[in-house]
Amino acid sequence: MTQTSKAIRISRTGGPEVLELVDVEVGEPDPGEARVRQHAVGINYIDVYFRSGHYPQALPAGAGMEGAGVVEAIGAGVTEVQVGDRVAYAGRPTGAYAQLRNMPAAILVRLPDSIDFETGAAMMLQGLTVQYLLNRTYKVKAGDTILFHAAAGGVGLIACQWARAIGAKLIGTVGSDEKGQLALAAGAAHVINYNRENFVERVLALTDGAKVPVVYDSIGADTFIGSLDCLQPLGMMVSFGSASGPVPPFSLQELASRGSLFITRPTLFSYAAKRADLEAMAAELFAMVASGKVKIDINQRYPLAEAARAHAELEARKTTGSSILLP
Structure with missing residues (x-):
């Protein structure tokens, strides 16, 4: 069954103004994919790199690489998640700035009940980045x-x-x-x-x-x-x-x-390329957050339609902590 979703799309590279809110059709997930109804979406500086063309990608394209929500459907062969799971993710392909999306199930991890969707969306890319930087790129003691x-x-x-x-x-x-x-x-x-x-x-x-x-x-x-x-x-x-x-x-x-x-x-995507590594990294991050040793400060919240304003404020270094879009 096809559903309509609001989503941000990029048809040309440039400044924040190239982020356009459009209606997209989301069909049934293909083999290896899951359809996720997103409750919150993370905003990261890497999104600016893709939008500006600093990181090349085929256009038109989606925007955003991080979110959290609930699995609504799964395609053939998916074993990582089940329908109804609360999930979070950080990774390619771009397209997180959306209400609903089909995406590779292999990058989804189950979100513990103790962590809300906004925190889950705000913490994955940044938190997993810190996990590998301090534990694997250089082991800080x-x-x-x-x-x-x-x-x-x-x-x-x-x-x-x-x-x-x-x-x-x-x-x-x-x-x-x-x-x-x-x-x-x-x-x-x-x-x-x-x-x-x-x-x-x-x-x-x-x-x-x-x-x-x-x-x-x-x-x-x-x-x-x-x-x-x-x-x-x-x-x-x-x-x-x-x-x-x-x-x-x-x-x-x-x-x-x-x-x-x-x-x-280094890049997160190299460190988390193997499923076992991704799950171990996420488990350590979730444990740090659940213990209270790491608190995720969400200091900016924007409606999905205001993604351009969010990017402008991020690039102007007006933001602190984490920023999210609310679909």
């Missing part, structure tokens, strides 16, 4: 001091709490004193307002010149070289986003001259 850029963003606030929970000291960079207070309240040991302070000099001072073993950088062009300057010899540079623009080409000698540094450009 109790007593470590780490540098995390954009500490008051959705990923950053989760990272502040997660680091505190495992006994690590997180130095967070922020763009305002207000955002600094949010990061400190979430568990950051120190904050650096990069609009008033040189973050490299502050990291050196805070670590008595020792620097840090790992830097997590989602800012990109504006912070890249400074981030390298904050690393100890044999340290790990984790470049997982480019909010200020892509990292420009650089010589590998930049890594050698600073003490044989390591660098990686």
